Amino acid sequence: MAATRSLSHTVAVITINYPPVNALSSPVRHALIKEFGEATKDPSVKAIVLAGANGKFSAGADIREFSTSALKTISLEDMNETIEASRKPVVAAIEGVALGGGLELALACHYRVANVQSRVGLPEVLIGILPAAGGTQRLPRLIGVPAALDVIIRGRHVPATEALQLGIIDEVVQGNAVNAAILLARKVIGSNLDKRRLSTNYVPSNPNMESFLDTAVEKAKKQFRGAQAPIACIEAVRASVQKPYKHGIEKERQLFTSLWATGQPQAQQYAFFSERNVAKWTHPSGGRWDTVTPKPVRTAAVIGLGTMGRGIATSLAKANIPVIALEQDAQQLEIGKKAVNGLLEREAEKLLKQGLAPGTVLAPVHFTLHFAELRDVDLVIEAVYENTELKKEIFRKLKSVCKPDAFLCTNTSGLNIDEIAAVTNHPDLVIGTHFFSPANIMRLLEVVRGQQTSLTTIATAMTLGKTLGKVSVLVGNCPLFVGNRLLGPYVDQANYLLEEGCYPEDVDKVLEDFGITMGPFRMMDLAGLDVGWRARTEKGLTGNKVLHGTPARQRLGNRYSPLPDMLCELGRFGQKTGKGWYLYDKPGGRIAHPDPWVKDVLHKYRNTHHIKQRPASPEVILERCVYALINEGFRVLEDGIASGPEDIDVIYNNGYGWPKYRGGIMYYASTVGLGKVLDVLEKYHKEHPDVPSMKPAFLLKKLVAVGEPPIKEWRTQVGNLVHKL
């Protein structure tokens, strides 16, 4: 049964039971209405409590139903109206989560009691829609327009104690919320419920309301560039002000329908499910997420307390895993310790605000200079700077101090895991963990399997990622893994566009208008131009190792742009030096100004190399940069480095500022049409055969040849191709 009913003296307890998260699917809505109807009719029932089984109230509407006709059966809002109209008091007993339609259901109840650990929220905006089961109308009636907008537009999960302060919840309890709800229900039997029916209240206005809402729209346009759902949320809330409830509900529905037609909800819901699907990893050997048992990680060590190590140590402590943090000298250790303690203090403050005792949630971090102290830890994450020799030296030390079954992770953004694993006695226990900076905040974790990494090691690293609150994607070992590998052809195109007549700000603007958080030149300035320069120098692409007589714009017979090298030779490394592709107010400054010096250099460069200036149209800029990413994405799939398009999309959405409302790189390709992507790449490659990265990938051609199947079927096509594992 999707919902059950029991009786506690005069109080009927109706429990939603629809694992795993009690989504309000069609069977649940039918069962709720049935049980509710019977409880209302039963004269022995004087009050009703709504609860969720297995410690979760409800995660809201069943997202999978949005693209089916099941949504058209009993609507969530019809159900909510029935509940709100009840003459017997109805109390929601919130445990775990009351999200989206789950909170909207709770708002239709007359009272809400929540367990202190629970969270409530209206996260619909994160899946491209608005809270269209009365949420945009009842919440402002309950807590006012500004507070409601803050909850709705950000889609954040509000901890129970904050929800109590805001007035969303009536009572927070430490223990069982159902028992507390039954007690409250008994207390309010026979009381007047008029004021508790939120839909009958009015949202008061004030002379500033319209301009407040207009400002909110302008802010949302800037902040969520191109995302339609936040704007729709504001417009729906606007419709609640001084208007009857029915008017607002009508507007909610209209906005839902218009949003659906933009395609953004479908893209964001694909992104939502992709994040869950990547957790279901598979290995070429046949090992799978559901057949391999991870080992527990009770204690961990972090080596190196630079930016990455600090974030990783904080992340582990936040997940209640005691950490030993190691640095090479006393001074570095002191600096690292101060930084980690600062980050932990901020976490403790957040926990205190949520009414939780930090000591019970944050594990301790012990700081040391001595490798010997790592002898008992279950897992080590090495996070020193990107240098294979240095990492190998550390792994040699770990081999001699750690217990034989300790898992050894290397935090690298692209070095060879197998080479590092080879210096240990147990390469099967070595794995790559590519965290993204700042590691205590960024959600993405690329888990990189080496040739010999065991299934247990993979399962343990993937589970650790989940424990740290990350979305972990299992990828194969190749230079730069998935995320950074795709950047190469993308950045090349951006550089070529400068050679041909664009300026950094033109290229960045097109990609930022498209929704990418930071265009390629702003991104390179932030990351530091010297990082790529060092790598190119090591590879002999620039610097003294380049053979005399090599044409400036060619390497190994292929097109090469020396522009970034020219900047680095002049000490222009980006933000940190105050100059790069842009000019900054000071070294470390963040505001990028177009630099006349760069313009001048580009003019001279084009003259020197007799390049005719042909500024590209926004469409061409977008196609060349984004299709370069897509093409490399297909190559990554062909090489078996990512196991499906969803994996690439999750990486780009969560680590590289790709707009989620476009689903991901590969999803975007599917919406543009693979035939079109192929045509553009073929045309470009014909004109520039010296740019091999734009040669259409075999997999792309194959998918077009078999009739462009939907993205969910690409994995099967890839499966037939994977050789190199």
Ligand SMILES: CCCCCCCC/C=C\C/C=C/C(=O)SCCNC(=O)CCNC(=O)[C@H](O)C(C)(C)COP(=O)(O)OP(=O)(O)OC[C@H]1O[C@@H](n2cnc3c(N)ncnc32)[C@H](O)[C@@H]1OP(=O)(O)O
């Ligand atoms: C013509 C116009 C008519 C108008 C029509 C109006 C329609 C009504 C429109 C709006 C009203 C309401 C909308 C909503 O409620 S949308 C949903 C809002 N809720 C959410 O976004 C919450 C999403 N879920 C989560 O955030 C998390 O899952 C979690 C916090 C609840 C639990 O996290 P965790 O423990 O980490 O588990 P997982 O994330 O891994 O999830 C487990 C499992 O459950 C699936 N799942 C989760 N939520 C939902 C859901 N809401 N619907 C369907 N399935 C859900 C998830 O996919 C996992 O599945 P698995 O991989 O197969 O195990």
